[in-house]
Amino acid sequence: MGSTMKVSPELFARVKEWIKPYDTEATRQEYRDGKFPRADKVQDLDKRYRWDLFYGTEAWRCIWLGSEQLKDSHLDTMLRRIVSPLNSDTEITR
Numbered sequence: 001m002g003s004t005m006k007v008s009p010e011l012f013a014r015v016k017e018w019i020k021p022y023d024t025e026a027t028r029q030e031y032r033d034g035k036f037p038r039a040d041k042v043q044d045l046d047k048r049y050r051w052d053l054f055y056g057t058e059a060w061r062c063i064w065l066g067s068e069q070l071k072d073s074h075l076d077t078m079l080r081r082i083v084s085p086l087n088s089d090t091e092i093t094r
Helices: 009-022 025-032 045-055 059-065 072-082
Strands: none
Touching (some): 009 059, 009 072, 025 045
């Protein structure tokens, strides 16, 4: 992971806490099984999963409607550090 995050540690911690309750084994399995809207169109399952988690929380409102205006690439770097890949049982960041 060579990319540097342009996200404050405080925002990172808040987003991680918002996402944590939704990143369950049951939800992860639904995505692995393709049981989510427009699954047939997905090219990058891990990216779709982490962004769906992001949009399912208050995090997106905080970032896009609040004072934290970040580029998608910075947000994706943060999300990759929060949400482990679907084929992995270990978290990237704790």
